[in-house]
Amino acid sequence: MLEMDGIDKRFPGVQALSNARFSLRSGEVHALVGENGAGKSTLMKILTGIHQKDKGRICYNNHEIEIPNPKSAQKYGISMVHQELNLMPDLTVAQNIFIGREPCFALGMWLNEPEINTKAKQLFKELNLDLDPRMLVSDLTIAKQQMVEIAKALSFDAKILIMDEPTAALTETETETLFRIVENLRDIGVGIVYISHRMEELKRISNRITVLRDGYYIGTLDTPDTTIDQIIGMMVGRNVYWSARPDLEIVKKEKVLSIKNLNRYKTLKDINFDLHKGEILGFSGLMGAGRTELARAIFGADPIDSGEIHVNGKRAKINKPADAVRQGICYLSEDRKRFGLMLDMDVKNNMVIPSLKEFSSALGFVNESKTNNISQSMVEALSIKTPGINQEVKLLSGGNQQKVVIAKWLIRNCEIIIFDEPTRGIDVGAKGEIYKLLQKLAEEGKSIIFISSELPEILRISHRIIVMCEGRITAQIKNESITQETIMRYATNFS
Numbered sequence: 001m002l003e004m005d006g007i008d009k010r011f012p013g014v015q016a017l018s019n020a021r022f023s024l025r026s027g028e029v030h031a032l033v034g035e036n037g038a039g040k041s042t043l044m045k046i047l048t049g050i051h052q053k054d055k056g057r058i059c060y061n062n063h064e065i066e067i068p069n070p071k072s073a074q075k076y077g078i079s080m081v082h083q084e085l086n087l088m089p090d091l092t093v094a095q096n097i098f099i100g101r102e103p104c105f106a107l108g109m110w111l112n113e114p115e116i117n118t119k120a121k122q123l124f125k126e127l128n129l130d131l132d133p134r135m136l137v138s139d140l141t142i143a144k145q146q147m148v149e150i151a152k153a154l155s156f157d158a159k160i161l162i163m164d165e166p167t168a169a170l171t172e173t174e175t176e177t178l179f180r181i182v183e184n185l186r187d188i189g190v191g192i193v194y195i196s197h198r199m200e201e202l203k204r205i206s207n208r209i210t211v212l213r214d215g216y217y218i219g220t221l222d223t224p225d226t227t228i229d230q231i232i233g234m235m236v237g238r239n240v241y242w243s244a245r246p247d248l249e250i251v252k253k254e255k256v257l258s259i260k261n262l263n264r265y266k267t268l269k270d271i272n273f274d275l276h277k278g279e280i281l282g283f284s285g286l287m288g289a290g291r292t293e294l295a296r297a298i299f300g301a302d303p304i305d306s307g308e309i310h311v312n313g314k315r316a317k318i319n320k321p322a323d324a325v326r327q328g329i330c331y332l333s334e335d336r337k338r339f340g341l342m343l344d345m346d347v348k349n350n351m352v353i354p355s356l357k358e359f360s361s362a363l364g365f366v367n368e369s370k371t372n373n374i375s376q377s378m379v380e381a382l383s384i385k386t387p388g389i390n391q392e393v394k395l396l397s398g399g400n401q402q403k404v405v406i407a408k409w410l411i412r413n414c415e416i417i418i419f420d421e422p423t424r425g426i427d428v429g430a431k432g433e434i435y436k437l438l439q440k441l442a443e444e445g446k447s448i449i450f451i452s453s454e455l456p457e458i459l460r461i462s463h464r465i466i467v468m469c470e471g472r473i474t475a476q477i478k479n480e481s482i483t484q485e486t487i488m489r490y491a492t493n494f495s
Contacts (some may be wrong), residue, residue, distance in 0.1 A: 001025055002023060004043065012387070013388065020039060022043060022406045025207075030091075031209040032209075032210050034213055035213065035399075036401070038213050040081065050070060079153040082147075087152075093133045094134065096148060103116060111198065118267075120151075128177060136157055147174065150166060179204070191421075197431075199231060206223045255275070256277050257416055259307070278442050279464065280461065290472075300323050344392060353488075374411055384407070415446060419448060423457060438461055439461070
């Protein structure tokens with residue numbers, strides 16, 4: 001069905017692709033994998049007309065074609081579900097799906113909203129999705145927004161469907177729904193390109209796997225005949241840091257954060273827990289359990305109805321994020337683009353802006369030499385792939401953008417760090433680096449709240465695990481012999 005061969009693409013200061021290639025058969029799921037910055041998304045953006053190749057050829061059904069823009073790709077039946085959500089928050093779900101293709105009343109002067117909603121409902125019924133077409137996208141969770149993206153892509157009657165990290169924000173149940181959709185599409189002859197860092201998913205859903213590394217084609221494997229270790233070895237070309245369960249002995253008895261009887265509207269109910277010095281406290285639960293809502297409440301991003309927050313034994317008044325930062329608390333949001341970065345600014349300024357006071361003179365002049373040195377040291381320490389500290393953050397891959405957010409708060413030197421899904425959309429090599437970083441921070445005495453939807457990494461990194469369900473804490477357990485099954489029982493309140 002599709003063959004891409006000899007594809008080159010260069011951006012300012014970066015050779016994103018060098019002689020890359022990829023092929024796709026009708027009725028198969030072909031996984032495309034590689035570390036962040038390997039060129040996966042760039043290759044697919046060339047296929048969908050978002051970027052133009054510098055060199056190479058694209059053949060579709062044995063005919064060489066050019067794809068100058070996304071509309072041209074749609075004419076060939078090529079659709080893409082992007083890793084970074086590409087929706088308009090102030091429009092409804094249905095309006096987002098049919099933007100540019102809206103049915104109109106006579107004379108074409110008014111949109112036929114009832115018909116748009118009816119068509120969206122029918123699409124959701126076919127895909128078995130629980131979505132209200134009339135809701136504003138801004139009122140949806142990230143998981144629901146992801147499902148809207150998938151529905152939008154499928155509404156084009158796609159012959160080739162590209163899915164870039166489609167399950168990154170989905171619960172286990174939603175992931176199962178997505179897999180059923182993928183399998184149904186495969187059975188009717190749709191070719192699916194599946195980009196994911198979750199190795200277990202690739203083994204389950206794909207027929208073949210192609211690996212890219214640093215913009216180069218490394219190889220293609222038949223999924224049934226390969227192992228996860230083989231795939232990872234081809235992806236990273238080096239040993240990956242994976243630790244066993246953490247050493248519980250490094251945690252001190254000293255309490256640095258205490259949450260007492262915290263309540264917020266319908267999302268948080270009587271939350272009580274302590275965080276100790278040098279502890280990585282994992283928070284697990286299904287989507288909607290209240291983990292992110294709790295993090296935002298502690299950080300002052302959302303108001304609380306009742307309860308107390310104590311920092312180092314003293315009651316803290318936190319009404320806004322600036323109050324939390326003054327108390328030594330920082331928060332890395334799960335939505336880095338919306339809440340963590342200034343995309344049009346460069347790497348350096350994104351890193352140092354929360355700490356500008358430390359780099360400024362009494363008259364307010366910024367010491368450029370100091371900001372250059374600290375940001376360059378963070379680039380090296382976190383292995384951020386960027387041409388330099390003056391590169392615009394929006395030009396970095398998703399994983400490297402996440403590392404810039406981490407660097408921002410490391411420079412600020414907060415004592416309590418809340419990580420909300422820090423490895424979402426990050427490859428296995430970068431995950432290993434982040435795990436190692438978190439453990440190093442804990443050993444240095446930092447205290448960490450670690451929110452993750454991936455049970456294996458919660459078990460790998462946390463000293464204790466708090467499980468939430470429907471806004472309540474259902475379990476607080478030391479990470480010694482706890483299993484994924486035990487966590488899931490508490491997460492569904494079936495214990």
